[in-house]
Amino acid sequence: MTAHIEKRLAICWPHFGPYHFARLDALSKALADDWHLCGFETDPSDSTYEWSCEENQNREWTHVKSAPTLVSHSLASYRPTIVFINGWGFPTSRRVWRWCLRNRTPKVLLSDSRASDKKRNRISEWAKSAYVKTFQAAVTAGESHAEYLVSLGMPRHKIHLGLDVVDNQYFSSRRSDHSSNTGHFSQTKDRPYFLGIGRWIKKKDWPLLIRAYATWSSSIDNPPELRLVGGGEMHRELNKMRLKYQLNENLSLVPFQSYATLPNLYQNAIATVLPSREDEQWGLVVNESLAAGTPVIVSTECGCTESLVEHEKTGFIFQAGDEHSLRRMLQKVYFLPSSSRKEVVRLGSSKIDSWGLPRFASAIKESVTTCLLPEG
Structure with missing residues (x-):
């Protein structure tokens, strides 16, 4: 035998x-x-x-x-x-x-x-x-x-x-009653916010997002918060930008968060922004955000863009390094009608299901x- x-x-x-x-x-x-x-x-x-x-x-x-x-x-x-x-x-x-x-x-x-x-x-x-x-x-x-x-x-x-x-079910199964898939992000208890998650390193280009947000938020009443979650070598530079653009009340620099806290961070956000300009092989935060039912705004240089994001359908794309292009996407997503937002979330969820x-x-x-x- x-x-x-x-x-x-x-x-x-x-x-x-x-x-x-x-x-x-x-x-x-x-x-x-x-x-x-x-x-x-x-x-x-x-x-x-x-x-x-x-x-x-x-x-x-x-x-x-x-x-x-x-x-x-x-x-x-x-x-x-x-x-x-x-x-x-x-x-x-x-x-x-x-x-x-x-x-x-x-x-x-x-x-x-x-x-x-x-x-x-x-x-x-x-x-x-x-x-x-x-x-x-x-x-x-x-x-x-x-x-x-x-x-x-x-x-x-x-x-x-x-x-x-990523484990799509982990992020999708924890959706709260007021999560962004309802199309009403402003109903959450917290102040509405755009979310950026990732290491604070050069290739992520967080300074571009801060500059775009600073200019855009100064043009509207009661702007949402910009919440950057992570940590790294650029902490001091990002903090200096917060002071330079007088964003003390509008920009939050949040330390690295545990895996267990991520679903709620995504679900209560207006959108997740990944502004990387180089060497961004993929960008798993995009997978996570789509699974959580939150729209994404990603640069053309993110490796996942070609596979996961179809502009104005499963998410929103801007030209990497282009501050004006990013400002337009912040404006568009923030004022997106509820019905349009629901459709973007639906298509994004459908796309990520196969990934x-x-x-x-x-x-x-x-x-x-x-x-x-x-x-x-």
Whole structure:
């Protein structure tokens, strides 16, 4: 009698947070019984996002925390059938990649980079291409992300879409009676507000939003609040802008908030604004806002725009870096008739329904099938 051999998937990521747990929970449930899933934290000390310990607790899949120097040892102990590696920019990703090469283990690239994210260097692109060509498959975000991988040498039929998703049900199931999907954001107890969530770093271009808001809000009576939630290196600069434009009563700079508080923040907002001007590979806040039933205003440079936002249908788009264009969108959305707002929310919710956890699980499973196909 042939012994049962369990097949094993290793998902390697620098540091797991609630988004990753939700995706891997969904994947664990979608996998066939003869597959086992294990997550490897290749850099658990990474503090890019301030996730709490409670948000990072183990859930329904085996979670292995690995210090960078122990990654190879942990993989050798687990003996994965296929390894999923996060991109190429992290030293630990390249360490996992080298382990796979030495052990002839099939590997899948997880990447949401685009050619347009930043100015590319020919030499580094050549090295990146050599790296990408060693993978058996890839899971990426949208079509422009797939096109970039193709330009680096990955065959299109080996690329599967669905990397950047969130737990839509988590955000939609917590809608309050006065959430924005009713079309009456002004009925909430709090003062109406435009919402910006994300790290306070250069690429997000929060100064553009503050300037646009300052000019626009000074032209109307009883303007709504602008609420920026996050933290980071630009805190002092943003605070100086609040003083410069005399926005003490109108601009709130709110520290990083836990995952548990996000649904209410979205649901009570007029709209979520993401003004990024460069290197914004996707923008998961857009997924979250659409799932919560809140309209979005996004720049042309956000990676999710092409996949999720159709102007004046599922959301609103402005030209990245264009203050006048952003002001017009603030004006349009704030004074949007209730019936029009409801329709935008309806279409946005319909769009995001197809970009949820099942899409991620399907993309991973499809990439596994690709890996197991004979070469040639």
